[in-house]
Amino acid sequence: MQNRAGYRGSSLEFLTKRNLSPGDMLSIRKGGIEYVGSLLPRYEHADENYLTIKLLNGYNIGVKVSNIESVSKLSDGTEPLFARPTLPRLDSSLPRIVVMGTGGTIASRIDYKTGGVHPAFSAEDIYAVIPEISRYAQIDTVAVLNDYSENIATREWRIIAEAIADKISGGADGIVVSHGTDTMAYTAAALSFALIGSPVPIILVGSQRSTDRPSSDAALNMIAAVLVASRPEFSGVYLAMHSSSNDDSVSIHLGTKVRKNHTSRRDAFESINIPPVATVKGERIQRLGLPKEGKASFALRPGFEEKVALLKFHPGFDPDLIDYLRTRGYKGLVLEGTGLGHVSAKCYEPIRRAVLSGILVGMTSQCIWGRVRMTVYSTGRDLMNLGVIPLDDMLPETAQVKMMWAIKNSHDFEDARNTMIMNIAGELVERSPVDRGQS
Amino acid sequence: MQNRAGYRGSSLEFLTKRNLSPGDMLSIRKGGIEYVGSLLPRYEHADENYLTIKLLNGYNIGVKVSNIESVSKLSDGTEPLFARPTLPRLDSSLPRIVVMGTGGTIASRIDYKTGGVHPAFSAEDIYAVIPEISRYAQIDTVAVLNDYSENIATREWRIIAEAIADKISGGADGIVVSHGTDTMAYTAAALSFALIGSPVPIILVGSQRSTDRPSSDAALNMIAAVLVASRPEFSGVYLAMHSSSNDDSVSIHLGTKVRKNHTSRRDAFESINIPPVATVKGERIQRLGLPKEGKASFALRPGFEEKVALLKFHPGFDPDLIDYLRTRGYKGLVLEGTGLGHVSAKCYEPIRRAVLSGILVGMTSQCIWGRVRMTVYSTGRDLMNLGVIPLDDMLPETAQVKMMWAIKNSHDFEDARNTMIMNIAGELVERSPVDRGQS
Incomplete structure (x- = not known):
């Protein structure tokens, strides 16, 4: 109980003098403000002058001990135990879930004894750091890539999609992609198209806190992802991430309607224009919205055309960029216009030249929420007359990924154009009757 | 009372038979769903087969009379009166507010008698369609531009900024820019820098519903804009738009922290990373957040460098675009990276070449909310080593506008770089203590 894991020097002295230990619920006053939360263990190389407190809202803060005006213990904590459990005896009737790694660790959990971190790569590791998972699934792991996610593009989407199709034909009941x-949202969209009509659930999962930090959201997200991947009613591609800053609920987002809307919050991902498909709390899955009934039969189509750009319009946008992409052999162009789908009049001629050269040009909105409507103002009508395809409520990011896929998997321009305006994987949501009357 | 303004043919017949008039609160059943709302008058060329209903949530819907299963009148409406009032006798002690037009009508209000629309251009027109304004201000109008807002850029920002400075030196107590x-959010950012330290409030205002529609939000937004423009405590640049879909409250956003986040909703504009500065309900202004205390003295600096691009990174992003902009003589580049501020490794060499050529390269995040932190992952550190400037929680759109301004108004690269990371007009918000511990 007197193990003050990870604390050294002045912070250890502070804790020892006051008989405080990791897990204790404390009230700390600093700069006239009261912070209530539990004392966390620290990891090895942390600054010795700070305590780490997990606030009630789920965030961790570092508090410099020399700035603490007063501290009181509200309740004793039980120090969390961490020990690698013996490998559970798995029930062979449980769903078989494949967990794919695409970079870094798949999961990790801090060791409260040492403040060290246990990263998990193998199935055994995952059972060890997230023992809850053995209740829902027999898991198998495979590392398909090992790169930062900002380097993942068309080639990597193909690798992931082919690996998933392989595992599905091998009998997997569900797939989790770390x-x-x-x-992650771009890859979710890519897999939604590449694995259209998937008979089993494919769940992308990540963590917003690097897994070497005590506040990591990796474990809860992974548990929810495995739980949903084990449920046959979720066929299709989804993304599982925290619903709020609290570490108690995970949202399941449709792979084509989700976006990372915050740089650091654990609930950074949001469904756009629709509610999340479900929320997972503990073992309970609450359905919130139904994705469009997929009529497609399963087909692996992992090809994506590289020569498709996403261009965000802004005041002073250089129309020559459009000509440049045309001369570079680009085949598709998704514009992120303003409002209902507009760009400046200076772009009209370059757009006309692009369309005449057989380039697919689609319009989305940088507003993110809502839908492009190019019939309201003459600007929009002008652009449609030039051949620009209004992409309704499709997210710009999803539109770019879909266009890469549509061009690669169509036999001609008309076919690709038709694919763009057809709802393939829930990327287009019809307006509700109220919405329809709006504007 | 029997004037069923704007209705003709089958809809008029439907209303006459049931003795219903505009303003009546109705319960209409259609397709098994009950819609409750008030009957609106229609404008002249509306489809004769539809009724227009203003729902309780503030949205208007068109209901085809042939689809109506049942209708009942919940309460009689009083038909709104509309008549051009005689020009009010203005109190010469009221603040002098200049209302500037930049395109289209400044305001309009539907005539409930005829269903027609009264657009307003002159001060007399504005008093006539929004008589409330005469209680707060003596207004004067000036049309500085007449173009669609997607065509507004550096040249137009200069025209608007110079016109405002001229009116301020002429004694205006506040400025409203329609x-x-x-x-509008880009222009708000541009004016925040071009008119730094403005001694009077400058309020941008618009409407999400084209002003020829009964659900227009123009009048309420304009009233709030004039009210705030008449209050000396609001010196600086702000944007006034609906707080919600209800037609009862207007949010006042800081000009550098606001974004259009929905294509069509009346409450499309949101303050990012901070609360709105104030909310206006009726004549009551409630302060919500305080913008940073500006220390700058007033200076008109209306110049903006055109050769600054905003490039959104995406999977498959073509690094050659960066080289292309370099060879085109670009002076600044704002990247909209992923997450905490990342782009693929393929962009490193083009970025290095850009920085070596004296191009200012800044990093923002396409997440929109949160802040760039380039010290967390090696990718971010690599980019900083190449000379990329992390722009913290600055919006990508504000960052691009600010870079255009910083380059034009600095004597060298170092000076412009320092300007980018300095808080000039509230565009950078310090992290809160909790946020600081968050990572």
Whole structure:
């Protein structure tokens, strides 16, 4: 109980003098403000002059001991135990879930004894750091890539999609893809198209806190991902991440309608224009919205055209960029216009030239929420007359990924154009009757 | 009372038979769903087969009379009166507010008698369509531009800024700039820098519903804008738009921290990373957050460098675009990276070449909320080593506008670089203590 894991020097002295230990619920006053939360263990190389407190809202703060005006213990904590459990005896009737790694560790959990971190790569490791998982699934792990997620693009999407199709044909009941959060939503969209009509659930999962930190959200997200991947009613591609800053609920987002909307919060991912498909609390899955009924039969189509750009319009946007991409052999162009789908009049001629050269040009909105409507103002009508395809409520990011896929998997321009305006994987949501009357 | 303004044919017949008039609160059943709302008058060329209902949530819907299963009148409406009032006798002690037009009508209000629309351009027109304004201010109008807002850029920002400075030196107590919503947030940022330290409030205002529609939000937004413009405690640049879909409250956003986040909702504009500065309900202004105390003295600096691009990174992003902009003589580049501020490793060499050529390269995040932190992952540190400037919690759009301004108003690269990381007009918000511990 007197193990003050990770604390050294002045912080250890502070804790020892007051008989405080990791897990204790404390009230700390600093700069006239009261902070209530539990004392966390620290990891090895942490600054010795700070305590780490997990606030009630789920965030961790570092408090410099020399700035603490007063501290009182509200309740004793039980120090969390950490020991590698013996490998559970798995029930062979449990669903078989494949957990794929695409970079870094798949999961990790801090060791409260030493403040050290146990990263997990193998199935055994995952059972050890997240023992809850053995209740829901027999898991198998495979590392398909090992790169930062900002380096993942068309080639990597193909590798992941092919690995998933392989595991599905091998009898997997569900797939979990561990992915860096930076581009996880792009990959979710890519897999939604590449693995259209998947008979089993494919769940992307990540963590916003690097897994070497005590506040990591990796374990809860992974548990929810495995739980949903083990449920046959979730066929299709989804993304599982925290619903709020509290460490108690995970949202399941449709792979084509989700976006990373915060750089650091654990609930950074949001479904756009629709509610999340479900929320997972403990073992309970609450359905919130139903994705469009998929009529497609399963087909692996892992090809993506590289020569597709996403261009965000802004005041002073250089229309020559459009000509440049045309001369570079680009085949598709998704514009992120303003408002209902507009760009400056200076872009009209370059756009006309692009369309005449057989480049697919689609319009989305940088507003993110809502939908492009190019019939309201003459600007929008002008652009449609030039051949620009209004992409309704499709996210710009999803539109770019879909266009890469549509061009690679169509036999001609018209076919690709039709694919863009067809709802393939829930990326287009019809307006509700109220919404329809709006604006 | 029997005037069923704007209704003709089958809809008029439907209303006459049931003795229903505009303003009546109705319960309409259609497709098994009950819609409750008040009957609106229609404008002249509306489809004769539809009724227009203003729902309790503030949205208007069109209901085809042939689809109506049942209708009942919940209460009689009083038909709104509309008549051009005689020009009010203005109190010469009221603040002098200049209302600037940049495109289209400044305001309009539907005439409930005829269903027609009264657009307002002159001060007399504005008093006539929004008589409330005469209680707060003596207004004067000036049309400085007449273009769609997607065509507004550096040249137009200069024109607007110079016109405002001229009116301020002429004794105006406040300025209201009527602006299309598509690029209004960019212009708000531009004026925040161009008119730094403005001694009077400058309020941008627009409407999300085209002013020829009964659900227009123009009048309420304009009243709030004039009210705030008449209050000396609001010196600086702000943007006034609906706080919610209800037609009862207007949010006042800081000009450098606001973004259009929905294509069509009346409450499309949101303050990012901070609360709105104030909310206006009726005549009551409630302060919500205080913008940073500005220390700058007033200076008109209306110049903006055109050769500054905003590039959004995405999987498959073509690093050659960076080289292309370099060879085109670009002077600044704002990257919209992923997560905490990352781009793929393929971009490193082009970025290095750009920085070596004296191009200012800044990093923002496409997450929109949160802040860039380039010290967490090696990718971020690599980019900083290449000379990329982390722009903290600055919005990508604000960052691009600020870089255009910083380059034009600095004597060298170092000076412009320092300007970018300095808080000039509230565009950078310090992390809160909790946020600071967060990572």
